Amino acid sequence: MMHDRFEERLRDAARDYHTPPPVPRDEMWAEIAARREAERTRVVRPWMRWGMAAAAVLVLGIAIGRYTAPQRDGVPTASDVVGAAGTPIANGDAYRVAARQYLSRTEVFLTGFRADARRGKLDSSFTASARNLLISTRLILDSPAGQDPRLRDLLEDLELVLAQIAQYEHGDDAQLIDQGLDQRGVLLRLRAEIPAGPATPTQGGAL
């Protein structure tokens, strides 16, 4: 009885123990937002470096492609440009090199996704990478490399799969994506488009 009364009085008195002031919400949030922003600009995550490298290759490919495209006003044409091995660089080869780089990275990405999905160990870095690859997919689809009907079909399927992964939320989604990959034979077709060896302009014609 006496214990009950003691505890009641104790709890009553304890409410004044270091009574907090009003919560400085906005001030703390401003600090949190500033530190988060500083962290975002400071840290370049691996998938971002990977994405930036892919984007750089694409931009380079598109720039070379434009430079080597036929000109009507006396500017050098594709046949004037000679590759490192002494062979002319055909129009669109630069796009194909960029596309091949993209396909190799996408193959690595999808293989990794599938393996982790089957082990149930997916994390959100996959969705971020998928979003990044989606941008590259669209760029390639809109480039001359995307005019190849077979490649275009593959790119459109990849776009769909990558969009699903970018929206990934839970394990059921992973199963559906995995089934979609199988049904459309995406990985098989993807691997068939990637020749062995490094992707250089002198090895054109693979696509």
Added chain:
Amino acid sequence: MNAGAAVPSLRSAVEERELIARARLGDGTAERALYDAHVDRVYRLSYRLAADDDLARDFTQETFIRAFARLDGFRGEAAFSTWLHRIATTVALNGLRKVKRFHRREAELDEAAEMVSRGRAAEPDLKSRLRQAIDALPVGYRTVFVMHDVEGYTHEEIAGALGVETGTSKAQLSRARAKLREALADFAGEWAS
């Protein structure tokens, strides 16, 4: 619950899950909504433990920065608030260990102001003695006592936040109260009346 009154609650667990999913994708609005829903309890607990506004702000900010940075690791096995409070208590207790400023108490001015406004609701001498007695508790007992008796957390919430069994939380609270009873023995006669 003491801390619950001013806390804007999320409409549902579903809404919170959606906010977490959006925050994982870097949506600042979702992060702010999660912050608004939980910041009051985190700050209040931090302040009660630190007794210092600067420290409480630091701990609260660090808690949310860590939580947002590690959101990918939140699997939803426990409630988000439990997961967040686990970070909060870790940040606060580690922070207090490092800075050792929690021994410095800004007592006199606050106490004088409260004496005027509260009368006998909590006697000044008792308050002062109680504060000293709580401060003197071992850190584990003090944390559980503050969370349960001061801030109104349940034993389940405390267990989740501290990563202990519910029974451990109950046992530590009981020992904390026993130590306080011992320290405040000379008030026993008055309190029994």
